[in-house]
Amino acid sequence: MEAHLVDWRKRHFGKALAVAFPASTAAVAQIVKLCAHHRVPIYPQGGNTSVCGGSVPDAAGGGIVLNLRRMNRILSVDARDNSMLVEAGCVLAQVQEAARAVDRLFPMSLGAEGSCQIGGNLATNAGGTAVLRYGNMRDLVLGIEAVMPDGTIWNGLRALRKNNSGYDLKNLFIGSEGTLGIITAAVLKLFPLPQHNVTALIAVPSIEDAASLASDLQSGFPGLVSAMELISSSELELVIRHIPDTARPLPTQAPWYVLTEMAGADDAAAMSDRLTDLLEAPLAAGRVLDATIATSERQRQQLWHIRHHVTEANVKEGMGITHDIAVPPARIPQFVRLAEAALATRFVNATPVVVGHLGDGNLHYIAMFSHGDWAATADKPACTAAVNHLIYDIAAELGGTFSAEHGIGSIHIAEMERYKPPSELALMQAMKRTLDPLGIMNPGRVLPPAPPAAA
Template identity: 55%
Template sequence: MNDDFVARVRAVVGSGHVLTGPGDTEPYVADWRGRYRGAALCVARPADTAEVAALVRLCAERRVPLVPQGGNTGVCGGAIPDGSGSALVLCLTRMNRIRNLDRHSDAITVDAGCTLAEVQRAAEEADRLFPMSLGSEGTCQIGGNIATNAGGTAVLRYGPMRDLVLGLEVVLADGTVWSGLRPLRKDNTGYALKHLFIGAEGTLGIITGATLKLFPAPRSAGTALLALPDLDAALEVFARLRSALGDRVTTAEILSESQLAAVLAHVPDTVRPLETRAPWYLLVEVTDTLATDALADMLEETLAGALEDGTAADAVIARSGAQAAALWKLRHSVSEANRKSGVVIGHDTAVPISQIPGFVARATAAVEAIRPDARVVAVGHIGDGNVHLVVILPEALRTSGEPLDPIIRAVNAAVLDISIELGGTISAEHGIGQSIRGQLAAFKGPVEMGLMQGIKRLFDPLGILNPGKVL
């Protein structure tokens, strides 16, 4: 039966685009951090929406689970099949066309398999900006960004992916194609169905195309890094920047000294940008669509005030694109650095901005009480309250014989409980996947969970779309 199914998959997408051998499927059944591993009946790489629809119809006919996968850059195991080997992994890498770019509507329509960097370049070539920015933008794909409602470093000004999607094309669980690729900014015709698929992690339908918002390209920018004594100082500097520069503050990112040290130790071609070492650092970027020197002057004036009154201990302002890129490399390299540092337990919490200092202090103390050998690093988007508290355990634990799962559960429970107590969430931009699925019911409550389960049954009555994820 399996051979017959695989033969029919080959008939749809071509033999060269169906992978079955363990060596060939390995990149598709394990996540990049090495935490999640499964098995696949086969991996199929369709070329277009029609082939995706045909594969979904085939899976529905045979009751074969289907796991959609973009760039496989997620951290929650949302794109990894289970270990049964019964699932078809649907990889959209071949679907990478820029379908249309409308400069007057400020909209771009793309295949779901386009990488984020490809969409950024297409916008730039049209003198426009697609503002989503992630450390994995060279490999993560738009379909995955939408399916997880990705955030990134520009949420402060432009919002998460949910705010950047105008329309979607989705293959439903029976193979029907819903085409909602409308470049409209206003459409008040009933239920906004696109929002059900954004953040649903492929459990309600397979996103195959998207129409996305574009923005005027920035003409001037300023990037700076500040050394700060504590997170209260970071909040104060952020407030001053917002007062002085308003929405031109595009990014405000925090890094702990422990996080910066990990990057410097494990990522080549990174250098410490400040002589002063401090417990915390704040990376800020301001942009304007006007070509003006006033932006840099306002940034420098605000930072000078923070230095003069002792709010900041030191600061550096990038004087060239290369210097700005060097500062950004420190921020975008944190995942690579942490992975090389030991056993990683990551978190994607968000709390009200005013609660960030208390959350980090309480969560760090709780983790250290559970595991005195843990090293806690922190990085995050202070402008939207999203703090990634990352727990790094000694690499020797992998071979020590001590089970990791109980440690992970205890650490996760402590961190997530504190976030909830402070009015926060257990996932801000990474999604649920399989990593925190067990905590979702307690966070959402019975009413919300009942509604979500009802939506899942309506859209996927056979339960074949990315089973075991989210719900």
């Protein structure tokens, strides 16, 4: 059972009575009924790629892990209706390929797409690199099927774009991280496969120039920008250092890089020429230092190779205290400047490492400690909490959030209490009590314990 009791970064460990591998929704329902009868906690698990401690059980060992990897069938693909029916254990890359096979696109894309599963993507409302154009996972699903905490099966597998017949129940489960039920299948949205794309990595001298470039690109390619990724120089250097077969993409070293991709029906050469023309003015003004535009699929993959391997590189470098913040996109420069100054004042041994989604305001701001410095840190939990509050307080002051796309899991419960209004927490806890009165679904995740009910 060991592989299912520890997260992939080897930071969160748990125990369990057993690991169950159901192969059907009916089997999931039977397991849940049995656990409900005996009040045994259930920890749903997909590809176990969570970075928030949400996909492994707790240390008490009194519950079971329910892993959905055997439920990995693509049940139907309808190109005319632009929809796909899949089981929750399907790996994201498998779904992407099935869509491409019928000349369609499923746009969700992230570094763990070769191992993360659709059920986990839905349970955490995953984001990824295409949110700017296509939205989060919540925006990419038409219907779901879920097993409730009492073992009842709710079939909401509808392929409708419009349906105002009551509450939109699927959205209760999307983003709930298995605390309200177990998603077992979903109807996903597909899109026409773009005929051409242009991918570029652009070096800029400042975070303000990166934000300005993002605005220029969206204005110059209205509706066509599918990715707008921000990479700090410190992050790029880590990928080059730790990830094999990573070539330095530009001869010019810069403080910041913007990885962008435009996709549409226009000829790739025409879009490339438009991008070259757009960059002329900022290059002349010094707001862009250098750029490379991919001229082949191989070059495009080399650029995305950098972005998709940042987490692996960070794990190898040291102890990265990672933050999944979001602020309004226009406030990204202000956030970066404030966070950099605060970190330099309070934690002089920490190096800022930044990667994120420039177009939607979501940054993964990492305070990177070397292995040696972290080993010498006397009170690691206190240091982690202090760094977290430093970064999260800045995001909150700018109208942002401490969790944009990774979820809450077990490690952000304190942040829920610190940053969520009490009335909002009370509503969530009321939903939890109503749907899961026994409290057996992924306990200790997402929500702090509710206060005792009034006598």
